[in-house]
Amino acid sequence: MSxxxxxxxxxxLTAAAAMAGSSPRAVFADQSSGRTADREPMxxxxxxxxxxxxxxxxxxxxxxxxxxxxxxxxxxxxxLWNGFIVSTEEGYLQxxxxxxxxxxxxxxxxAVDGAHIWVDxxxxxxxxxxxxxxxxxxxKILGARFVRIDAGGGAQDKEWSNEAFDHIVKRYQEYxxxxxxxxxxxxxxxxWGPEHYWPSMQKLYKAVNHPGFGICCxxxxxxxxxxxxDVADREAAPWVVHTHIxxxxxxxxxxxxxxxxxxxGYQGFYSVEHxxxxxxxxxxxxxxxxxxxxxxSWRTGGTGASSYTSRLARPTGGAxxxxxxxxxxxxM
Numbered sequence: 001m002s003x004x005x006x007x008x009x010x011x012x013l014t015a016a017a018a019m020a021g022s023s024p025r026a027v028f029a030d031q032s033s034g035r036t037a038d039r040e041p042m043x044x045x046x047x048x049x050x051x052x053x054x055x056x057x058x059x060x061x062x063x064x065x066x067x068x069x070x071x072x073x074x075x076x077x078x079x080l081w082n083g084f085i086v087s088t089e090e091g092y093l094q095x096x097x098x099x100x101x102x103x104x105x106x107x108x109x110x111a112v113d114g115a116h117i118w119v120d121x122x123x124x125x126x127x128x129x130x131x132x133x134x135x136x137x138x139x140k141i142l143g144a145r146f147v148r149i150d151a152g153g154g155a156q157d158k159e160w161s162n163e164a165f166d167h168i169v170k171r172y173q174e175y176x177x178x179x180x181x182x183x184x185x186x187x188x189x190x191x192w193g194p195e196h197y198w199p200s201m202q203k204l205y206k207a208v209n210h211p212g213f214g215i216c217c218x219x220x221x222x223x224x225x226x227x228x229x230d231v232a233d234r235e236a237a238p239w240v241v242h243t244h245i246x247x248x249x250x251x252x253x254x255x256x257x258x259x260x261x262x263x264x265g266y267q268g269f270y271s272v273e274h275x276x277x278x279x280x281x282x283x284x285x286x287x288x289x290x291x292x293x294x295x296x297s298w299r300t301g302g303t304g305a306s307s308y309t310s311r312l313a314r315p316t317g318g319a320x321x322x323x324x325x326x327x328x329x330x331x332m
Contacts, residue, residue: 042295045069045077045108045271047244048084050284053277055084062086063099070103072281073288078105079242079271080142082112088134093141100142108269109216109242110135110144111189116152117171118164128152129171136175140182145268146242147186148216149175151204153193158223160194165207172208180212185241189216190232197223198232205239214241218273219249219257233257237264244273247283250290255304258294270295 046069054060060068062084069075078100086092100107115132119125132149139147151168153160160168172187179186187208194200196218205215217240222232237260249257250272258270272287274280294304 042292042299043077043269044288044291044295045075045079045269046073046284046288047079047109047111047271047273048081049111050272050274051280052081052083053280056277060084062096066096066099066103066105068281070105073285076104076106077108077269077271078103079108079269080110080144082110082114082135082138085110085138088138090141093138097142107139107142107144108271109146109148110139110142111148111216113150116150117168118152118160125167132171132175136178136186139179139184139186145184146214146216147175147179147184148189148242149186150191151188151193151195153195155193157194158197159200165204168204169207172204172213173210176208176210176212178212180210185212185214187214187216187241189244190218190221190236191216196221198228198236201232201236215239216242216244217261218244218246220246220253234260237261237266240264240266240268242268242271244271245287245291246273246275247287250287254290255294258291259304262298 048062048065051060051065051068054064062080065084066078069078085096112132112135115128115135117125117128117132119128135149136147138144151160151172153164153168175186188195188201188204190196190201195204201215205213215236217233217236219233220229221244222229224232240261243261243266245254245257261270270291272284272291274284274287276283297304
C-alpha cells in the first residue's frame with residue numbers, strides 16, 4: 001500500500017474515532033459559513049393536496065404520497081389530506097399507519113374536507129358532524145399532531161351569525177377535548193368563509209379557549225388589504241400549530257412569514273401546498289427547496305435571507321385554489 005493511501009486511511013480512522021466519541025447530538029459545519037448547528041431534522045413537509053392532479057388522474061394514492069415524501073423529497077413528515085384517505089374504517093387506517101411507521105414518517109396534520117361545522121341545513125350539519133368524529137378518530141389512529149376541521153358558514157361571509165357562532169364554538173370545544181385526551185390538537189384553518197378573516201378567527205379562538213384547540217395558518221390567506229393580511233399573519237402566529245405555504249409566498253415574502261412564526265416560538269412543520277395540478281412533482285420541489293433553504297440558514301446561524309433566492313416565473317395555472325370547485329368547503 002502506498003504511503004499516500006496509508007496516510008488517507010489513518011486520517012479517516014482518526015476522524016471516525018473522534019465522531020464516535022462525540023455527543024449523540026452531533027454537530028455539523030456549514031461549509032459556506034463555517035458555523036455549526038445541532039443536527040436536528042428540518043421541519044419541512046408537503047401537503048397531500050399538492051398532488052390532487054395526480055390523484056384525479058389515478059396516478060397517486062396515499063401510499064404513493066408517502067413514498068414521495070420519504071424517497072423523492074427525503075422528508076420526515078407527511079401532511080395528509082382526507083381526499084387521499086379512501087376510508088375511515090379502522091382496518092384501512094391501520095394499513096396507512098403501518099406504511100407511515102415503515103417509512104418513519106410523522107403526521108403533522110390531517111386536513112379534513114366535508115366536515116365543516118356550520119351548514120344552514122340541520123341534516124347536513126349532522127352528516128358533517130359524523131364525518132368530523134370519524135376523522136378525529138382517524139387522526140388518533142394515524143398519530144396526527146393536528147386535525148383541521150373547517151368552521152363553515154357562508155363562503156363570502158366575514159362574520160358568523162350568533163346561532164352559527166355558538167354552535168361552532170360548542171363543536172370545537174368538543175373536538176378539542178377529544179384531541180387533548182388523545183395527545184393532539186384540533187381546530188380551524190385560515191381557509192374560507194369567516195375563518196379567513198382575522199377578527200372572526202380571533203373571536204373564535206378566544207371563545208373556544210381550550211388547550212386542545214389550534215389554528216392552521218394558510219400563510220397570507222387572510223381576507224383584507226395587504227397590510228391587514230400582514231398584521232393577521234403576525235398576530236396569529238402564537239396560536240398557529242400548523243402551516244400551509246403556497247406558491248405566492250415561496251416566491252415572495254417567505255423569509256418574513258416564516259420568521260414571524262419562528263419569533264412566536266412555532267414548533268410545527270413548515271408545509272408547502274401547491275394548487276396548479278400541473279407539473280406537481282417539479283413545482284412542489286421548487287417550493288420545498290425554498291422552505292428548506294430558510295431552515296438551513298437558520299440552522300447555521302443565518303437569518304434565512306442569504307439562502308433564499310426568488311424565482312420570477314409562476315407555474316402555468318397559477319397558485320390559486322382551483323376555480324372549477326364551486327363549493328369552497330371542498331377546496332384545500
